[in-house]
Amino acid sequence: MTTSYKIGVIGAGNIGTAMAALVSQSGADVWLTARGARLGQITQDGVHLDDRGTVISARPKTCDHLKAPMDALFVCVKSQSLASALHLNRAAITPDTLVIPMVNGLPFWFYADETGLGAVPLLDPDGDLARILTPQQVLGAVLLMTVQMDDAGLAKSSNTPTLSLGAVCEGVDADKVGQLISLLNCGGVRTEFDRDIRQKVLVKLLANFATNPLSALTGAMLDELGQTPALRDISTALADEFRDWASSEGYELPPNAWLVDLLIDAGAFPTSMLQDALAGKPLELDAICLAPMELAKAKGTPMPTLGGLLDLLNTATSLPARKAQVPDMIQTLRLSQTA
Template identity: 35%
Template sequence: MNASPLRIGIAGAGAIGCTLAARLAGRGHTVNVLARGETLSAIHRDGIHLSDLDGDHHVRIHASDDAASLGEQDLIFLCTKAPALASLLPQIQPMIGAETVVIPVVNGVPWWYFHGEGGRYDGQRVNAVDPQSILGEALDLRHVIGCVVFITAHCTANAVVESHTPHLMIFGELDNRLSPRLERVRALIESAGIEARATERIRDNLWTKIIANITSNPLSVITGATLDQLYSLPELQELVRTCLHETLLTAAAHGARVSIDPQTFLELGASMGAVRTSMLQDYEKGRPLELAAIGDAVLELADYMAIPMPVTRHLIALARFRGDQACH
């Protein structure tokens, strides 16, 4: 990444992609969005609208469904569901130059988890999220900076987004260095009015998000419950607490330090209010569920350390059953 104004690409124009596009373009940055279908038409016609805690933002940006027409970017945010990465990464190759930084903004265990990790499984592929090595072969990981995003947003229409919680993004090099390009990414996001942090231990923050996802998403599909219900109703909280403890043990076995204690975690979850998880929203729309990255990959990491996760395993299986029924 050079010192001149950055060319910023956003691949995927869902709630998170549009949030980033609106905040960055609204602060004068050059943003190019890779989108398709009705969302692309909406962006061409009306631009992107975002309503968040800082007010209403309306931006007009360059968008296309052809990566080659967008050209080489300095920085690319991959804002898509984890299952879509295998088809997306080959598409964005025309946007990637020798020094392009690629930041996956994706839920669950990332395919890059063991790259540069330095432990027993350094370099290991996470089979649940990259079973055929498509992701590993499509992108040289020297381009990648890890990201954990704490932004709760939803689309009320194509390219129209609402968010009612604070925005936070945490970035880290896969090999835990504090590099100049890492600091530039952090400063860029901060300049867009989003709280941004750089860390030497990105996997610690990643596990915090993994725990939030795995304790809420599958159970929400099974029950239809919102976050405040999942984390506070006694009949659901006991399941959440057991899943939380199983996942914390797995995180610790892989050397992660999760700073939030279990009770605080439950209280924070309950304080989110009547929010429907992204997986519940996908289930209600008959879309595929992100169970491979949010669930199966965690079970895979537990298996590496011979840690049983019986309750979590059953919750994932039940959510998969419900998801398969909805898709058919």
């Protein structure tokens, strides 16, 4: 089925590549942005996703930035790059464009209502996102999909792509959202509308908060965090701190038994923050760690384990050197919990 529905995907990393490959199967008019060598690669070869053994290949239209309005826009960049990505692609955004930020961590829209996008510490300090977007056009998103990309640009996923979308305030056009969800399901992205998207966001963030910074510090895979007693203790301590803050906001999150099972079931998979550490890229600390930490501090629910971990990350040397220091780092983190 071919439609005139225009879907833009900003960013051709792991998630952007996977989304572009999948939604191209829906028949929508798909545009994918990239830069430098990656733009040349996808322009010449298209995008490829190994979806649990089945390779999906597609040739979305490619460009370094979008120059025409889109019906829906998936923004697949790190949260610290969100404002600059939207500025670069402003021509794609009209009042009728649905904008779906596919970011990890606490989203900038978490406190949005009908009057505005609200404010979360560190995530939109200059108000750029609030000036570009209206709360009625933003859809919160939680994607459950493990994706890695090899040097040849092949994205690989080991689980069914499942996407929850939700309005961040009242007044979103239900018909437009329904049309988008139908296209996503046609493309192989199992998509549902969630009326409590913030709860879903916090459940995913609980797992990211408890694993991403620890994996970036130690180099441990997800199953190692769940199976190694010392690492598991730190991970669940981080989860406890996050859960305490979420509770102060009125949200009940899954227990540590759920988290440990999730980590073990994930297998030898690197978190997104570990992938960035290995690639020498900036870590997504603001949205995953620092924003929740600031909010928790204001609520009187401190996060000493996270604070100790971030201190180690700020002073540590390269990741290979850090791996040799894991026992000492674990001891330091244990002391931080009791300080």
